[in-house]
Amino acid sequence: MRWIRRLFQKSHAEEQxxxxxxxxxDRQTADYIxxxxxxxxxxxxxxxxxxxxxxxxxxxxxxxxxxxxxxxxRDFRFALCSLRKDRRFALIAIFALALGIxxxxxxxxxxxxxxxxxxPYKNAxxxxxxxxxxxxxxxxxxRGAFSVHEFLDYREQxxxxxxxxxxxxxxxxxxxxxxxxxxxxxxxxxxxxxFLGVMPILGRWIxxxxxxxxxxxxxxxNYKFWKEQFNGDPNVIGTTLILDNQPAxxxxxxxxxxxxxxxxxxxxxxxxxxxPRQQ
Amino acid sequence: MSEARIxxxxxxxxxxxxxxxxxxxxxxxxxxxxxxxxxxxxxxxHQGSLYPALHRLxxxxxxxxxxxxSETGREAKFYSLTKKGRRxxxxxxxxxxxxxDAVGLVLRAPAKES
Numbered sequence: 055m056r057w058i059r060r061l062f063q064k065s066h067a068e069e070q071x072x073x074x075x076x077x078x079x080d081r082q083t084a085d086y087i088x089x090x091x092x093x094x095x096x097x098x099x100x101x102x103x104x105x106x107x108x109x110x111x112x113x114x115x116x117x118x119x120x121x122x123x124x125x126x127x128r129d130f131r132f133a134l135c136s137l138r139k140d141r142r143f144a145l146i147a148i149f150a151l152a153l154g155i156x157x158x159x160x161x162x163x164x165x166x167x168x169x170x171x172x173x174p175y176k177n178a179x180x181x182x183x184x185x186x187x188x189x190x191x192x193x194x195x196x197r198g199a200f201s202v203h204e205f206l207d208y209r210e211q212x213x214x215x216x217x218x219x220x221x222x223x224x225x226x227x228x229x230x231x232x233x234x235x236x237x238x239x240x241x242x243x244x245x246x247x248x249f250l251g252v253m254p255i256l257g258r259w260i261x262x263x264x265x266x267x268x269x270x271x272x273x274x275x276n277y278k279f280w281k282e283q284f285n286g287d288p289n290v291i292g293t294t295l296i297l298d299n300q301p302a303x304x305x306x307x308x309x310x311x312x313x314x315x316x317x318x319x320x321x322x323x324x325x326x327x328x329x330p331r332q333q
Numbered sequence: 334m335s336e337a338r339i340x341x342x343x344x345x346x347x348x349x350x351x352x353x354x355x356x357x358x359x360x361x362x363x364x365x366x367x368x369x370x371x372x373x374x375x376x377x378x379h380q381g382s383l384y385p386a387l388h389r390l391x392x393x394x395x396x397x398x399x400x401x402x403s404e405t406g407r408e409a410k411f412y413s414l415t416k417k418g419r420r421x422x423x424x425x426x427x428x429x430x431x432x433x434d435a436v437g438l439v440l441r442a443p444a445k446e447s
Contacts, residue, residue, distance in 0.1 A: 110385075
C-alpha cells in the first residue's frame with residue numbers, strides 16, 4: 055500500500071517528486087546546451103517548455119487521489135460481493151455492527167442524559183430550592199414546604215431571584231367512562247413553564263392567563279401517561295377530562311425528558327397574588 | 334505538437350509508456366526522448382502528461398520505480414515493468430491491433446457505385 059506510506063511520509067514523497075522533475079529539467083537544459091544553445095537560453099527554453107513545476111506536481115498528486123478513490127470504490131464493490139456470496143459471514147457482520155451501534159447509542163444517551171445535560175431546563179445552573187431555617191437552632195436542615203400565602207409573600211418581597219415557581223403534589227381523581235383512577239399530580243403556579251423553559255411536544259403550555267381565578271381549568275400531561283393511556287394519540291389535545299369531579303381541558307403534552315415533577319398530570323394552581331388570601 | 338495529436342494520445346499514452354519501459358528500465362526524460370525518436374518526432378510527450386501517467390502506472394503496480402545512478406552520474410528515478418504491467422501491456426497491444434484493423438476496415442470500405 056504505497057499511498058499509506060505516502061500518507062505518513064508526505065514530505066519524502068514530495069521531495070522525490072521534486073527531484074524527479076528537476077532531473078528532467080536539468081537533462082533537457084543540458085541537451086539544449088549540447089545542441090549549441092547558450093546556457094541561459096537553454097535554461098529559459100527548458101523551463102518554458104516545462105510550463106511550471108508546481109502545475110505538473112499538482113497533476114501528479116491528482117492522479118494519486120483519483121486512483122485511491124477508484125480503489126476505494128472497487129474495494130467497496132468487492133466487499134458487497136463477498137457479503138452477498140457468504141450469507142453467514144454477512145449475518146455475523148450485520149449482527150456485530152448492530153450490537154456496536156446499539157451499545158454506543160446506549161452509552162451515549164447515558165452520558166448525555168446523566169453527565170452532559172442532566173437537567174434540560176432553562177438556566178438549570180441558576181435554579182435553587184430554598185428552605186427556611188431558624189438561626190438560633192443548632193443543626194442543619196429546615197422547612198422547604200410553605201403555605202400558599204407564605205409563598206406569595208416570598209415572591210412579592212423577593213429581590214434575589216429573577217422569578218419563583220411553586221408546586222404542590224397531590225392526588226387527583228380521574229373519572230372516565232369505565233370508572234375512576236387516582237393520579238399523582240403536581241399543581242403548579244402558572245409561571246412554571248416559562249420558568250423552566252421547556253416546550254411541550256404537542257399543544258401549548260400553561261400560561262399566566264390560565265392562572266386567573268375565572269379562567270377555565272386546563273392541564274398538561276406527561277409523555278409516559280399519554281403513551282400508556284391514550285396510545286400517543288395527538289387528537290387527545292383539547293379534550294376535556296373529569297379531574298376531581300371538575301371538567302379540565304388537556305392543552306399539551308410534555309416531552310419525555312420533562313420529569314422534574316415525576317407526575318402524570320400538571321394542573322394549574324390558582325396561586326396568583328390576586329387569589330383570595332386567608333389571613 | 335498540435336493539440337489534435339495530444340487528444341489522440343491521451344488514451345494510448347499509458348500503453349506507449351509501458352511499451353517503451355518494456356525495452357529497458359529508464360527515467361522519465363529518457364522515456365520521453367525514446368518515444369519521440371521511435372515515433373520519428375510524431376509523439377512529443379509533455380511533462381504535464383508524462384509524469385502523471387508514470388505515477389498512475391506505478392500506483393496500479395504496472396510499473397515499479399527505483400532510484401539509480403543515471404548515465405550522467407546523477408541519481409534518477411528509473412521505471413521498469415512489473416509482471417502485472419507486462420500482462421496488461423500484452424493484452425492492450427492485442428486490443429490496439431484489433432482496433433486498428435477495425436478502423437482500417439471501415440475506412441477502406443469501397444464506395445458503392447451508384
